[in-house]
Structure formats: C-alpha cells, structure tokens
Amino acid sequence: MTTKSPITEAKRLIVKIGSSLLVDEVSGEIRRDWMDSLCDDVARCRARGQEVVLVSSGAVAVGRRHLNLTQPLKLEEKQAAAATGQIRLAHAYQEALARHGITVAQVLLTLFDSEDRRRYLNARETLDTLLRLGAVPVINENDTVATNEIRFGDNDRLAARVAQMISADALVLFSDIDGLYTADPRRDPNATFLSEVREITPEIEAMAGDPGTGYGSGGMVTKLVAAKICLSAGCRMAICKGEPLMPLSALENGAPCTWFLPGAEPRTARKQWIYGSMKPVGTLTVDPGAARALAKGGSLLPAGVVMVDGEFERGDCVAVAGGGRILGRGMVAYSAEDARKIMGRKSAEIEALLGFRGRDELIHRDDLVMEG
Numbered sequence: 001m002t003t004k005s006p007i008t009e010a011k012r013l014i015v016k017i018g019s020s021l022l023v024d025e026v027s028g029e030i031r032r033d034w035m036d037s038l039c040d041d042v043a044r045c046r047a048r049g050q051e052v053v054l055v056s057s058g059a060v061a062v063g064r065r066h067l068n069l070t071q072p073l074k075l076e077e078k079q080a081a082a083a084t085g086q087i088r089l090a091h092a093y094q095e096a097l098a099r100h101g102i103t104v105a106q107v108l109l110t111l112f113d114s115e116d117r118r119r120y121l122n123a124r125e126t127l128d129t130l131l132r133l134g135a136v137p138v139i140n141e142n143d144t145v146a147t148n149e150i151r152f153g154d155n156d157r158l159a160a161r162v163a164q165m166i167s168a169d170a171l172v173l174f175s176d177i178d179g180l181y182t183a184d185p186r187r188d189p190n191a192t193f194l195s196e197v198r199e200i201t202p203e204i205e206a207m208a209g210d211p212g213t214g215y216g217s218g219g220m221v222t223k224l225v226a227a228k229i230c231l232s233a234g235c236r237m238a239i240c241k242g243e244p245l246m247p248l249s250a251l252e253n254g255a256p257c258t259w260f261l262p263g264a265e266p267r268t269a270r271k272q273w274i275y276g277s278m279k280p281v282g283t284l285t286v287d288p289g290a291a292r293a294l295a296k297g298g299s300l301l302p303a304g305v306v307m308v309d310g311e312f313e314r315g316d317c318v319a320v321a322g323g324g325r326i327l328g329r330g331m332v333a334y335s336a337e338d339a340r341k342i343m344g345r346k347s348a349e350i351e352a353l354l355g356f357r358g359r360d361e362l363i364h365r366d367d368l369v370m371e372g
C-alpha cells in the first residue's frame, strides 16, 4: 500500500489544510500538536525527494480573536482578521518546519494571479524557484487585498489552481470529511462512499448537494470544482479527513479517502494540454545536436538554437524545427526578443546577456511535446 500510493508517487505534492483542522474552535489558537505532526510528515516527504507545497487556511479564524471580532464577519472585518492571523499562521509554520531544518516561504495569491498571464507566469516562476531551492511554500489567499471580484473565496479552488500552475502531480484536500458519498451521509443512511472518481459527471456533481448546505464545512461543491481543475491539469486529487495526527502518513497507510484520477499520467495530460489548446506563434530552429538531444527526451537549451522566427512572449507556444521539418512544440521560457539574444549561447551566459537570470532552458522538457 505505502509504495503504490499516489502520495508517494508524486514528485510535486500540494497539501491543502482547512481552518477547522488547524484552529481550535473554542480558543481560536493554532493546534500546534497537529501542525507539528503535519510538518513531520512534510519533512518525511522532503527527505525522500518530494517537493511539497502547503495551501493553508486559518488566517481569518486565528486573527479574529486578536481583534475581538465576533461572527458573522463583514468582508472588511475578514480582511482585517486575515491580516492579523496570517502573520501568526506563517510564524507557526516557520517554527514547525524549522524543527526539521526546512525553510518556509509565504506566498499570498489572489484570483488575478492565476488568471492574468504575466502574474501567472511570475507566480509559477517564484514557486518553481522556491521548490528548487528546497523551501516549502505556504500559500494562502491574499485576503487583505482580495475584494469580492478578485477573491477565490475558498482555498480548495486556490489549491487546485496552484496545482495546475506548477504542474503538481497530486493535491490532497484535508478537511473534516473523509471523501465523496453518493448523498449526504448525515441525512441519508443509504449514502455510499466513493473511493475513486475518474470523471466529474452531472451525477457526481449532484452528489455534492447545494452550495453552502453541501456536507462538510468547506462544502463539497468547491471540492468538486477543485477536482475538475485538477483532472483537466492531469493532477490527482484526494479528499480526505485530516484530523488524525500525521495525516499524510495516515493517508499513505490506507485511511479512507476519495481519489480523483485523471485518465492520463500527470505529465502526459499536461503535454496533451499544451498540444491540444495552444497554437504555436513562433518557431525555434535547432541544430542537429539539439535535435538529437530533444529526440532523447532532453530540454531545449539556448545553445542549440540557430534561428528564432515570429513574435512571442514568455509562456507562449512555439514550434521547434530542425532538418527541414517540425520536430515538436512547447511552451517557451523567454520572449522572442530575449530568445534572439541568447540563442547559440551557453545557459551560464544568460544573465550577462539579458541582465536577469531566468531558466537555463528555452523550453523545459516538461513543457515540450515531440511529434509522434
């Protein structure tokens, strides 16, 4: 069981933690024993080479008490509560992960950051860099600046968008419900548990109940929205009860949960997405050496490029050509203007040529689809 779990298989794992797990309802304090145990799990994943991102709720729940705010909160009170709570939350994570010598990094996002192309790429780059440098990003919505129009409003969706953004292999939503049932298990004795879902059909959606009244405090509806995003991004997603200490270990050891499983492997699904929904707006022509490296599954480095055609921005799709034919296509890491400056040059020269140090690759192998 332990060896085959999608948790252990994930190279890049996102764990979303709901407020009800992290914050004691009565005292409004962070449940440090639980947080410590979660961070012990995170350290274990890191030690076996996995990258872990935490998406944590709890800012409002923790901060409220410090401003003597009682429920129900108005939007601006929630924002104020989040501002006082987030700093405490981040500090607690910092301490809990420091016990394992792990550096934590706070990243606050709004809906805009996942929809506006430039912000999306910037957030993606920052998260990639943090992970490469061995930090554990702790993400929350930037509640303080997020007014209704630019709010995710729930961290289930935020976590799924982050999973899509950074091509995560698995997302676990820890909450107070162990998974998806065919009906609300609190009302319907015939409700049966589903341990695996491969497609979000209208029947599955109907099982979640109505928004707001759906079972589970975070609402099953938002979890299914998150599952849809994950499935389309090729990311496996689990809904699981997070209450036990060391919840990731519990999940690995067979705790009940619902897995949402995309048809293809995460990386394959991502490539399908690149191939199916992006139209090339330029062409990079490569030399025979680079063409051979690409055929073997390598990334495209600036050194192998002999010509840059078209106008494109970082994140656009470009064709890769060589030997008079199209070899494949991929998502390019530099604009056409920058690509022209660095083509034929070593990756180590990028900084001197452009004045900033971006990725070593013009197209990373994960972003590249070769013609069949």
Ligand code: GLU
Pocket: 018, 019, 056, 057, 058, 059, 060, 061, 082, 140, 141, 143, 153, 154, 155, 156, 218
């Ligand atoms: N961003 C909110 C907070 O940290 C939580 C949103 C959610 O739980 O979905 O308090």
